Amino acid sequence: MRGRWAMLAVAGILIPECLVKLGFMESFSWFDAGVREYFADPLTLFFVQMALMGWVEGRRWADLVRPGSVEIEPKFPNRESPKPDVGYPG
Numbered sequence: 001m002r003g004r005w006a007m008l009a010v011a012g013i014l015i016p017e018c019l020v021k022l023g024f025m026e027s028f029s030w031f032d033a034g035v036r037e038y039f040a041d042p043l044t045l046f047f048v049q050m051a052l053m054g055w056v057e058g059r060r061w062a063d064l065v066r067p068g069s070v071e072i073e074p075k076f077p078n079r080e081s082p083k084p085d086v087g088y089p090g
Contacts, residue, residue, distance in 0.1 A: 004056075 016028040038045065063070040 012033070013030040016025060016030070016033075019025045020028045040048075059070050
């Protein structure tokens with residue numbers, strides 16, 4: 001789970017920096033990102049984040065309770081299904 005948060009953090013740093021270099025944003029500094037005005041207020045962004053991460057963690061919990069219940073691999077007729085990694089949401 002920490003890896004997912006780290007990947008989101010890196011994307012949140014690199015994408016705006018690239019947009020500044022391309023001229024789509026006038027200025028951006030990742031360590032001042034908390035004081036900027038966004039399209040929604042911080043409370044709304046917090047609840048959206050909690051809803052999305054709660055969905056992913058709910059799928060992980062469902063797979064821990066009943067292993068194999070959350071299928072992430074497509075089924076192919078000529079291929080054997082891999083052994084699922086219990087509690088891994090994909």
